[in-house]
Amino acid sequence: MPASAGVRRRGAVRSEEARMAVLDATGRLFATQGYDHLTIEGIAAQAGVSKQTIYRWWSSKSAVVADALIEDKLLPDHPVVPDTGDIRADLIAWMQSLVDLVAEPGNDGLVRSLVAAACESPDIGTRLNDALGITATVSTRIEAAVAAGQLPADLPVTEFVRALVGGFVLYSLERTEPAPDVAERLVRALLH
Template sequence: MAERRRGAARSESARIAVLETTAALFAERGYDHLTIEGIAAEAGVAKQTIYRWWKSKSELVAECLFEGRLLPVDLVPPDSGDIRNDLTTWLDALFRFTDAPENGGLVRSLVIVAAENESVGRQLDASLGVSTLLTTRLGAATKAGDLPAGTPLKEVVDTLIGAVLVHVLQRTPAAPGAAKRLVSLLLP
């Protein structure tokens, strides 16, 4: 027998209002300045309603992310058949995206959410799929002979993602040619 949830049934219109408000306030203020009280007031719901549906602010932000309400950038690397050029193009696009103050703040806030809640961090990685997309793309390049057999795919992927995150955390614009130099270093 299924366990019944206590409290009022979840209203889909209220849920959407909460998620849309959370995404808008998150983009405007960042994670640190996002409050359940502020979200409730803007969304027109009771604070208790939010806490009944989400255990924490980080869970609420995570659901916004998982539903595609937070990141307005395509995280899929292109596939022109030239792995080095594709990774350079992809990194350049991410660096340009994160160089914008509001976008860098968004990514820093997501890092905070993932650091605060281990399960959210795992869900974030799974839902964005960046690691999987890059690993798949690099694996295809290896099979096509564009990369040497034995290229440490996981380590290359971790380094690429780590480079983007360090760039965001340092809050400095990417130097011209940074993406190309990084790809050349990892995939000579």
């Protein structure tokens, strides 16, 4: 008989209602307090659950935040690459919206949190990428620009997108005040 058949795991049964309450609370608290002031205790109180309930589902605050982001509870209107017909301007606008997001008070730990969560679990990294659609949507926009002749036909799209996103992540991890033209400089460096 398989280990899971007929055997109940120890501890309380996981409740989907409690899980969603935690994710909703995480989204609300993140919106009002930012990442740096978000605590497991605060999330538990807001959700009406115990800390132990949270730790049954997630290993850390980073993992809770990542799941809240994946479930569209954190940034339901996350920045997307616009399509004005000018790929350079569109990428700069998108990158600037990301820079502005992490520059908001309390949000500077967001990217570090997501990187930490992805390092804890490769599944979280994959789910974050899929949920945010960064690779897919940015790649689609880049491919359209290549097809329109705005970018070289031999541009390695996957590597370009990884470099663009990676540049943003590295910038975010540095914890420095953003230069006013950081988005433009990053896009320009990659397009030259």
